Amino acid sequence: MSLEAEIRRLKEERRAVILAHNYQRPEVQDLADFVGDSLYLSRKAVEDDRPRIVFAGVRFMAETAKILNPHKTVLLPDLKAGCGLADSITAEQLRTWKGEHPDAVVVAYINTSAEVKAESDYCCTSSNAVKIVSQIPADREILFLPDMFLGDYVRRRTGRTMHVWAGDCPVHAKMRPERIDQARAEHPGSPIVAHPECGCTTGTLDKVDRVLSTDGMLRYAEETRAPEVLVATEVGILHRMHRLNPTTRFLPLEAGAICPYMKETDLADIRDSLALDRFAIEVPPTTAERARRSLERMIAA
Ligand code: 13P
Ligand code: SF4
Numbered sequence: 489m490s491l492e493a494e495i496r497r498l499k500e501e502r503r504a505v506i507l508a509h510n511y512q513r514p515e516v517q518d519l520a521d522f523v524g525d526s527l528y529l530s531r532k533a534v535e536d537d538r539p540r541i542v543f544a545g546v547r548f549m550a551e552t553a554k555i556l557n558p559h560k561t562v563l564l565p566d567l568k569a570g571c572g573l574a575d576s577i578t579a580e581q582l583r584t585w586k587g588e589h590p591d592a593v594v595v596a597y598i599n600t601s602a603e604v605k606a607e608s609d610y611c612c613t614s615s616n617a618v619k620i621v622s623q624i625p626a627d628r629e630i631l632f633l634p635d636m637f638l639g640d641y642v643r644r645r646t647g648r649t650m651h652v653w654a655g656d657c658p659v660h661a662k663m664r665p666e667r668i669d670q671a672r673a674e675h676p677g678s679p680i681v682a683h684p685e686c687g688c689t690t691g692t693l694d695k696v697d698r699v700l701s702t703d704g705m706l707r708y709a710e711e712t713r714a715p716e717v718l719v720a721t722e723v724g725i726l727h728r729m730h731r732l733n734p735t736t737r738f739l740p741l742e743a744g745a746i747c748p749y750m751k752e753t754d755l756a757d758i759r760d761s762l763a764l765d766r767f768a769i770e771v772p773p774t775t776a777e778r779a780r781r782s783l784e785r786m787i788a789a
Contacts, residue, residue, distance in 0.1 A: 491755045495519055498762035504540035504563075506758065507532055509549065510702040511724035511750040516544045516758065523728065525703035526552075526598045527613040530787060533557055542761050543769075544753050546571045550769045551602045555776045555783055562769045565757035569749050571599055573685070576655030577634040579603035585631060589651065592629040595621060596782065597638060599657070602771045604633075605779035611786040614638060614684050614701035618645045620789050637661065641684040641699060659747045660685035663720050668695045671718050671741055679712070680741065681705050682720035696720065709733045722747045 489497075496519075499506060507529045508520035517523045522532045526549060533541055533553035540561045543550040548571055550564040582604055586594065596608035597617070605611055612620040621642050624630060630650040632639040637660065639652030663686040671680060672695075679697040682689055689699055700708060702725055709717070709729040713736075719726060720741040729738040760766065771779070 491759055492519060495755065495759050495762065498759065499542075502540050502762050502765075503538045504542050504762055505532075505536045505538045506542045506544060507549075507553070509545040509724075509750065510706070510728065511722040511747055512544050513724070513751060513754060514727040515755055516753060517724075517727055519755065519758070520544060525613065525615060525701045527615040527701070527786070528703055529553075530556065530598070530613075530783070533562075534787065540765075542758060544758060545569070546574075546749050547769070548574045548599055548601065551771055552598060552605075552783060554769045554771050555602060555605070555779050556787070558773075558776060561765065563761045563765065564767050564769050565761035566752040566754075567767050569752040571657075571749055572659075573597075573599045573635055573655055573657040574601055574604075577604055577653055579607055582607045582633065585633075585651075585653070589629055589631055592631045592651070593624050594631045594633070595624075595650075596633055597635055598786065600634060602775050602779050605782055606775045607778075608633075608782045609785075611782045612789070613786065615703060616786065616789045617642050617684070620786065621646045621648055621650070623789070624648075635685055637687055637689050638684045640690045656687070657685045659722055659745050660720075661687045663688045663742055663745065665690075665695055667741060668720075675716060675718060675739070678716040678718055678739075679714050680718040680720060681708055682741075683722075686720050688720060705729070706732060709736070709738065712736055721745065722750065724750060 506520045508523045546569045554562040594608040595610045632650045633653035634655030681698045682696040709732045716737040
């Protein structure tokens, strides 16, 4: 029996749903029940009624699914699937920062640990960060964390004064404005779409054509009639872009933009995860309860 067939059989037997992020390996995306960005997958984790979730993504995504579904078993197939951006702030650092701004509203990007979410008022994803910040009363001070490029983008789009944590994603931060200039010269007339975590979104929004979450990029891929589009995010997204629109050439802005954490999970890990119920993610109930408030605001927005 092929690995794919074994996974399908185990998935039925175990009554599991497989969720995969847009940056996962192509063969993992092809086998998943749902593929999408962080917001879409969080919503699917709640809507789907199967008792077991296999999360082909990174740890903060599986933790989020567990917090939102305390009675389901949430499995992360490979424990090495962390996130460099989520590691850029600890709950202790956030408590100190809050101590310096006691009246501030804390907005945490979903790429954070459960402990950091528990210290936050709102969570957001790249899909709804602008919307969430816009809804906060204008007279409130805001602490935004942990991504400085997304924070700067949200600040510009909303016109709000925000304190922004100086964290970044090691994959996206490398995409600098100079690279955009070079790509423009090499591919004149080709639109450039960029994820808001990119270094090239800071102060140079006019340099790219669209700033989009990963699902936003997929919708763009379906609609565009451009012969060629440059894509500034992790290269895993290109798999579905090509599928959704085989007539446009989708090229990575940086071919080396590969998230090592997102590539940890392979089909054998998913098979073992289903067969052995591993690795079950647990979040202490008091942390989960506090983190749930900010996540529910994110889901509702
Ligand atoms: P999206 O929510 O846009 O999928 O981004 C998640 C992520 O980890 C980006 O690096
Ligand atoms: Fe984290 Fe960056 Fe990888 Fe996204 S691409 S999971 S932000 S390290």
